[in-house]
Every structure is written in structure tokens, then in C-alpha cells.
Amino acid sequence: MSRLPETIYKLRRKLPRRIQRILGASDETSPGPEPWRLRHWSVGIYGGPSPLLLRPLPEAENPVLTANDVTDVPAAFVADPFMLRENGVWHMFFEVMNERRGKGEIGMATSEDGVRWQYHQIVLRESFHLSYPYVFTWGAEYFMVPETEEKRAVHLYRARSFPAGWARVATLLTGHSFKDPSLLHYEGRWWMFVEADDHYRCGDLRLCHAADLFGPWVEHPMSPIVTGNPLTARPAGRIVVHDGRIIRYAQQCQPVYGLRVRAFEITELTPERYDEREVSGSPVLSGADAPWNACGMHHVDAHELEDGRWLACVDGWIWNPLYRQPAGDSLGPNGYSDRGDGRTA
Numbered sequence: 054m055s056r057l058p059e060t061i062y063k064l065r066r067k068l069p070r071r072i073q074r075i076l077g078a079s080d081e082t083s084p085g086p087e088p089w090r091l092r093h094w095s096v097g098i099y100g101g102p103s104p105l106l107l108r109p110l111p112e113a114e115n116p117v118l119t120a121n122d123v124t125d126v127p128a129a130f131v132a133d134p135f136m137l138r139e140n141g142v143w144h145m146f147f148e149v150m151n152e153r154r155g156k157g158e159i160g161m162a163t164s165e166d167g168v169r170w171q172y173h174q175i176v177l178r179e180s181f182h183l184s185y186p187y188v189f190t191w192g193a194e195y196f197m198v199p200e201t202e203e204k205r206a207v208h209l210y211r212a213r214s215f216p217a218g219w220a221r222v223a224t225l226l227t228g229h230s231f232k233d234p235s236l237l238h239y240e241g242r243w244w245m246f247v248e249a250d251d252h253y254r255c256g257d258l259r260l261c262h263a264a265d266l267f268g269p270w271v272e273h274p275m276s277p278i279v280t281g282n283p284l285t286a287r288p289a290g291r292i293v294v295h296d297g298r299i300i301r302y303a304q305q306c307q308p309v310y311g312l313r314v315r316a317f318e319i320t321e322l323t324p325e326r327y328d329e330r331e332v333s334g335s336p337v338l339s340g341a342d343a344p345w346n347a348c349g350m351h352h353v354d355a356h357e358l359e360d361g362r363w364l365a366c367v368d369g370w371i372w373n374p375l376y377r378q379p380a381g382d383s384l385g386p387n388g389y390s391d392r393g394d395g396r397t398a
Contacts, residue, residue, distance in 0.1 A: 085376075086376055087155060089129060089130070089150055089155070089398070090129060090373060090375075090376065091372065091373055091376055091378075091379065092130065092311075092348075092370045092371070092372060092373055092398070093119075093120070093130055093345075093370060093371050093372075093373050094130035094131060094132035094150075094368055094369070094370045094398045095116035095118065095119045095120075095130070095131060095132075095345045095346070095368065095369060095370070096116055096117060096118040096119075096131050096132070096134045096145075096147060096366060096367070096368050097109065097113065097115035097116045097117060097345065097346065097366070097367050097368070097369060098110050098113040098115060098117050098167065098168060098170075098364070098365070098366060098367070099338075099353070099364075099365045099366075099367050100362060100363060100364050100365065101362070101363055101365075102361075102362060102363070103295060103363060104293050104295050104300055104316075104337075104353075104355035104357075104363050104365070105295075105300065105316055105332060105334055105335075105337055106334070106337075107337060107338065107353065107355065107363065107365050107367070109341070109343075110168060110364075112168050113168045114169075115343065115345060115346075116345040116346075116369070117168070117169070117170045118131050118134075118145075118147070118162055118170055118172065119131060119345070120149075120150075122162075122170075122172040123149055123160060123172060124172060125174050125175055126149060126151045126152075126153070126158065126175055127151065127152040127153050128149050128150060128151065128152060128160075129150040129151075129152040130149075130150050130370075130398065131147050131148065131149055131150075131160065131368075132147060132148045132150075132184070132352065132368045132370075132398035133147055133148040133184050133185045133186065133200075133352055133368065133398060134146070134147040134352065134354060134366040134367070134368060135147070135185075135186055135187055135188045135290075135291065135354045135366070136167075136188075136354055136356060136364075136366050137188050137189070137190065137195070137216075138356070139215065139216070141165065142163055142164070142165055143163060143164040143165070143166075143167050144161060144162075144163055144188075144215075144216045145161065145162045145163070145164070145170065145366055146159055146160070146161050146176070146186040146188050146197070146216075147159070147160055147161075147162075147186065147366075147368075148160075148183065148184040148185065148186070148398065149175060150398075156181065156182045156183070157182045157183045157184040158175045158177065158178045158179075158183055159175065159176055159177035159178075159183050159186045159197075159199060159219075160172065160173075160174070160175050160176065161173050161174060161175075161176045161216055161217065163216075167364050173217075174217065176216060176217045176218075176219060177197070177199070177210065177219045179201070181201060181203040181204050182200075182201075182202075182203045183199045183200065183201060184199060184200045184398065185199055185200035185232075185233045185234070186199045187199065187234060187235055187236060187291070189236065191238070191266060194211060194212065195211070195212035195215045195216075196209060196210065196211055196212070196266070197209075197210040197211075197212070197219060198210070198225070198234050198236055200231070200232055200233055200234065201231075202230045202231050202232045205227060205228060205229060205230055205231070206224050206225075206226060206227045206228075206231065207224070207225045207226040207227075207231050207234045207245070207247065208221050208223070208224055208225070209221070209222055209223040209224070209225055209266070209267070210222065222267075223267050223268070225245070225263075225267075225268055225270050226245070226247070226261065226270055229249040229251055229259075230249065230250070230251045230253070231247045231248070231249050232247065232248040232249070232250075232255075232287065232288075233247065233248055233287055233288040233289075233304075234246075234247040234288075235247065235288040235290070235291065235292055235301075236292075237292040237299070238266075239294070239299065239322060240322075241264075242262050242263065242264060242324070243262060243263045243264070243265070243266055243270075244260065244261070244262050244322065245260070245261045245262070245263075245270065246258060246259075246260055246288050246292065246301060247259050247261070247288070248286055248287040248288060249277070250286070254281075254283055255283040255286055255287040255304065255306040255310070256279070256280065256281045256282050256283045256286050257277045257279065257280055257281065257286055258277055258278050258279035258285075258286040258287070258288075258303075259272060259273075259276045259277045259278070260272070260273040260275070260276040260277075260278050260327060261273060261276070262324060273324070273327060274325060275326070275327045276327075278327050278329075283305075283306040283307045284303075284305050284306070284307060284315070285303045285305075285315060285317070285331075286303065286306075287303060287304040287306055288301070288302065288303065288304070289302035289303050289304040289314045289315075289351055289352055289353060290302045290314070290352050290353040290354045290355075291353075291354045291355065293355055293357075295357075298318050298319075299318065299319040299322065300316055300317070300318060300319075300332070301316070301317045301318075301319055301329065302314050302315070302316055302317075302337070302353055303315045303316075303317060304351045304352075305336065309348075309349065310351070311348075311349045311350070311351035311370055311398065312339075312340070312349045312351070313336040313338055313339040313340070313349060313350060313351075314336055314337055314338035314339075314350055314351060314352070314353055315331060315335045315336045315337070316331070316332045316334075316335045316336070316337045317329045317330065317331050317332065317335070318330055318331075318332050337353070338350040338353055338367060340369065341369070343369075344371065345369055345371065346368075346369020346370065346371070347369075347371050348369075348370050348371045348372060349369065349370055350367055350368060350369040350370075351368065351370075351398065352367060352368045352398075353365050353366075353367050354366050354367075368398070370398070
């Protein structure tokens with residue numbers, strides 16, 4: 054741990070106990086802060102010649118969005134960004150961790166060039182935690198499938214008024230703590246990749262499919278397609294098709310959660326068969342020597358532009374200097390002090 058975070062931590066211990074309780078813990082024997090307080094997540098913009106070769110855009114002042122940009126709620130961090138382009142304007146949707154509620158909500162920002170972003174507002178709030186707002190278009194309509202694992206379900210939302218008005222219109226799956234559901238429409242069918250380890254070890258990837266977006270959804274006969282492997286199971290952003298190849302991104306969740314993003318080419322995808330292989334050059338995103346993502350990255354949403362280049366929104370994190378960095382066996386299986394709520398980013 055660097056000297057600066059340790060110094061800030063020691064200064065915090067000298068604050069009045071009432072203030073310490075607000076920050077998370079008032080003494081060394083207390084349970085400590087909620088897991089989501091331990092990290093600062095921010096959003097950046099990358100680009101490159103392909104979705105497998107992405108680097109920070111020189112013209113982007115990364116991070117392009119932080120908790121400080123959120124104006125309508127007290128934000129602890131922003132993470133899990135997804136983008137859509139409408140009438141020449143980029144719309145980005147992302148998790149905003151509401152520090153007062155201790156739950157994620159979905160925020161929205163816009164950009165005309167994909168580089169400079171302006172935060173607008175929270176566009177979706179529920180009584181339960183929301184994150185990973187997987188937005189897409191289908192049949193001239195806008196849809197969103199956010200993570201709603203607290204309800205042990207996958208819910209589908211449709212825009213009543215894009216981009217700020219959303220309504221829940223269907224429940225696609227129930228029965229597990231579904232995390233980071235990622236949809237793909239391919240060869241006439243819908244496919245959903247979703248992590249569903251009820252013990253929060255990020256190790257089991259389930260595959261479901263349907264003829265219609267609204268279902269019924271059925272589990273693939275080879276599912277779970279990844280079992281007990283936190284290095285490759287949990288989805289890390291939008292599934293893309295590039296030069297005829299289907300690319301699935303996966304979070305590497307060990308030795309710490311949110312360490313890097315790996316990429317896999319899906320080589321067989323039918324209602325009966327599934328196969329994939331890791332692509333050359335994977336991992337495709339890792340922590341960089343920058344103050345906002347030095348500790349790791351765990352998400353990417355890449356879009357091909359008219360000139361063949363790719364633009365991607367990503368996220369990254371550093372340890373929150375207000376708290377002592379978890380060490381060794383104090384970390385849960387995901388690499389954070391997990392008390393079972395699963396709210397990391």
C-alpha cells in the first residue's frame with residue numbers, strides 16, 4: 054500500500070467517533086465498511102482498430118465520468134457503462150452507487166463526439182440494487198436488462214421515452230442470484246450469458262436462449278458453460294460480432310475482483326452445442342499506470358464506427374484511501390470483504 058492512502062487512513066482514525074461511523078467504522082474491532090465503499094470506480098473512454106485492441110484515447114481526459122460528476126444523488130462511484138448512439142448523440146448508461154441508500158441506480162450522460170461527456174440524471178431507480186445496464190435496440194425500440202440479482206431475477210425494461218423514461222415489462226429468468234446478464238441476438242435466436250453463482254464466487258456462467266426476447270427462456274443443455282472458474286465466468290460487457298467472430302468478454306475475478314478483462318471467441322453456438330476459446334492477446338484490458346484505474350478494470354462496451362475504428366466505454370478502480378486496503382485472508386473469494394450482498398460494481 055502506498056504511503057498516501059496509509060496516511061489518510063491514519064488521519065481518519067483521529068476523527069471523532071461519530072464522523073468515523075459515518076465513514077464506515079469507528080474502531081478496529083467493528084465490522085468495517087460495506088464492501089462497495091472500499092473502491093473508487095470511474096468511467097473512461099478507449100479506442101482502437103478492433104474490439105480486441107483498445108487503448109486510452111489521447112484526446113479523452115480519462116476518467117471522463119466520476120462520482121463527482123453526479124449532481125442529483127450522493128454518489129460513491131460510477132461503473133458498468135453501456136452506450137447507444139441516437140440521432141448523432143451518444144447516450145451512456147451506468148451504475149451510480151447512491152451512498153445514502155447503499156444501492157445502485159442507473160445514471161445517464163451524453164456526448165456528441167464520444168470523448169467529452171455531460172452527466173444528466175438518474176434514469177432508473179428501484180427499491181433494490183441496480184447495476185450493469187445492458188441497453189440495446191430491437192424493433193425500433195430501446196430496451197435495458199440491468200443486473201437485479203438482489204431480486205434473484207433478470208428483468209427486462211423498455212424505454213417509454215428515451216433516454217430518461219424506463220418501465221419494467223417482463224421477467225426473463227428467476228431462481229438464482231443472476232449477475233451481469235448479457236444478451237445477443239444471433240442467427241434468429243436470443244442468447245443470454247449470465248453469472249449465477251449463488252455464493253458470490255463469480256465462478257458459474259449459465260447460458261439461456263429464446264426464440265423471442267420476451268421468452269420463454271430455456272437453459273442450454275451444456276449450461277453452465279463455465280463452472281467454478283472466477284477467472285473466466287463473469288460477463289464483462291457487451292458481446293460483439295467482429296469479422297464474423299463472436300467475442301465474449303469476461304472478468305478475471307481472482308486474485309482480486311475486477312482485476313482485468315479477458316476475451317473469448319465463441320466458436321460454436323447452437324441450441325445443442327457450445328464452445329469457445331480465449332483469443333490471442335487476451336487479457337484485453339488491465340489496470341494502467343493512471344490514478345483512476347491503477348488497480349484494475351472489469352468492463353468494456355465496444356462499438357464500431359463508420360470508419361472502421363472502435364470506440365469503447367470502460368471502467369477502472371483504485372482502493373479508497375479512506376480505508377485500509379483488505380489484505381490476504383481478510384478478502385472474500387471475489388477479492389473483496391464480501392458479506393454476501395454482492396455489491397461491488
